[in-house]
Amino acid sequence: MKFLAVCSSGLGSSFMVHMNIDKVLKELGVTGVDVDHADLGSVARGDADTIFVGSDLADSVGGLGEVVVLDSIIDMAELRVKVRETLAAKGVEIPAGDAA
């Protein structure tokens, strides 16, 4: 399982989303999910199971696979909900699912 955070430059916003996804996965006790970040230009279809982007890139990543659009990339509450939804949709077990 691989999640990829993507932004235009590949080192600012996407890096932060990458860090925050790591944090959420740790909270949830989920292991085995590979998280990385990249710039839009270097992402190809199939690079990740799910791509996380800010709302401004929502229209740019349509062809790259399954996409999760974040309204704010520093809103941990939003990210928790969306990461959990994504994991659930993929059938990944969430050890701390009830607590978090």
Added chain:
Amino acid sequence: MLNDYLTPQTVLFASDVDGWRDAIDRVARPLLDSGSITPAYVTAMTDSIAAGGTYIDLGFGIALAHSRPENGVVATGISSLRVEPAVLLNDDPAHPIDLFICLAAVDPTGHIETISELATLLSDDELRASLLAATTPDGVLSVIQRNGTQE
């Protein structure tokens, strides 16, 4: 660490900012003055925003102005500019910004700790609110200090 970069010299406040281009120019100025970036980096940030790059709007009225290392980064640097009133990024009413942070990273993968610290600071509801409420460089730096000692 974040407080190696955000200092009384790089934490700015302004109440007379003339639009988003002026905000980018001003937040970048300490990094330009210290030689951390070249003028090309400022142009690159401005151009990418003008081209629709409101992706630098992180939410909560905070924008992370940045471009790629090869566009004029000499040494890693971070600066901030709190504006009052809010400035519309790219003149777009959907993107009012209260706090501009300028990030110049010398390479895409280095400085993980610093960017992680910044992400932690901005993603924490309480710390973010304190950061936006700060009215002096000392106020901002004490929030950063609290963030740094929290983990």
